[in-house]
Amino acid sequence: MVARILDGALVASKLNAETAARCADLTARGVRPGLAAVLVGDNPASRTYVTSKAKTCVRLGLHSEVLDLPAETTTAELLAVVATLNARTDIHGILVQMPLPGQIDTQAVIQAIAPEKDVDGFHPVNVGRLALKQEGFVPCTPAGILALLDEYDLPLRGRRAVVLGRSTIVGLPLSLLLLHRDATVTICHSRTTDLATVARSADILIAAIGRKAFVTEEFICPGAVVIDVGINRVTSRTEVQAYFGDDAARLAELEKKGYTLIGDVHPRHAAELASYVTPVPGGIGPLTIAMLMRNTVLAAERACRR
Numbered sequence: 001m002v003a004r005i006l007d008g009a010l011v012a013s014k015l016n017a018e019t020a021a022r023c024a025d026l027t028a029r030g031v032r033p034g035l036a037a038v039l040v041g042d043n044p045a046s047r048t049y050v051t052s053k054a055k056t057c058v059r060l061g062l063h064s065e066v067l068d069l070p071a072e073t074t075t076a077e078l079l080a081v082v083a084t085l086n087a088r089t090d091i092h093g094i095l096v097q098m099p100l101p102g103q104i105d106t107q108a109v110i111q112a113i114a115p116e117k118d119v120d121g122f123h124p125v126n127v128g129r130l131a132l133k134q135e136g137f138v139p140c141t142p143a144g145i146l147a148l149l150d151e152y153d154l155p156l157r158g159r160r161a162v163v164l165g166r167s168t169i170v171g172l173p174l175s176l177l178l179l180h181r182d183a184t185v186t187i188c189h190s191r192t193t194d195l196a197t198v199a200r201s202a203d204i205l206i207a208a209i210g211r212k213a214f215v216t217e218e219f220i221c222p223g224a225v226v227i228d229v230g231i232n233r234v235t236s237r238t239e240v241q242a243y244f245g246d247d248a249a250r251l252a253e254l255e256k257k258g259y260t261l262i263g264d265v266h267p268r269h270a271a272e273l274a275s276y277v278t279p280v281p282g283g284i285g286p287l288t289i290a291m292l293m294r295n296t297v298l299a300a301e302r303a304c305r306r
Helices: 008-028 044-060 074-086 106-112 124-131 139-150 171-180 195-199 239-242 248-257 267-273 282-303
Strands: 032-039 063-069 092-098 159-163 184-188 204-207 226-227 232-234 260-262
Touching: 008 044, 008 282, 032 044, 032 074, 032 282, 044 063, 044 282, 063 074, 063 260, 074 092, 074 106, 092 282, 124 171, 124 267, 139 171, 139 226, 159 171, 171 184, 171 204, 184 195, 184 239, 232 239, 239 248, 239 260, 239 267, 248 260
Parallel strands: 032 063, 032 092, 159 184, 159 204, 204 226
Antiparallel strands: 232 260
16 A cells, blocks of 8 residues: 555645635735734744744735744733734734743733634633634644645544644644544543554544654554654654655755654655555645634634624
């Protein structure tokens, strides 16, 4: 069996085209959707993510602002910035890039964002609305995964889904979304007994644990759909060959950048056993940003109705 690729970049492009059209409609009516991203400190990965999101905003017609705050920012100072953004009518979505420096109370910041501007879907109000199947904002990565499965007409009703990871950003909200679509859901974590056996029972296996190529052949039921949320770096030629074989493109990327990206799933094992698999990169990452854009436009549309 050779797994088919679930092309997240292609699906994200379709979603972005729809978002751009909705954004243009709002702008024509005098409301340009606006997203403010707050970056505290200068974590290189966080800056890369924020820059990518800002560029996508501009490309789709949204207004984008990036607020750079020093690493020494206090909780009170960040809360004051959030309060200002909450009050602005030209800002419809607020994104505070995580992780925050250790001195900041992350939960206090999340809870300070107005739920109607919480386009990340992290506020307790939106988490509760998701649990109860009420209107709110769904976290972007889980929403992107559902959009990907739908685009490829992969059924969820009656299927056994196993989610590796219970984070409030991916694992927990994704489990709720799958449950709402009538999948039978098992959430696994570091305390799960006989993890590989549980994972191997899945029709749909989602890995979101942040461990490089952790999901190997003993985790994957032949014919399963495998969704890889992880993003990790491989920095040695030996590792690249172990995970990708003699993949010339991967070896060239290693030579050029000093690393290549890999997910939480062993790519060769998944390719040999799964029916469908997401690539890393080009799988879930583009969908996460696409859903952030969609949530921001949705926030602007809802603001118009209030």
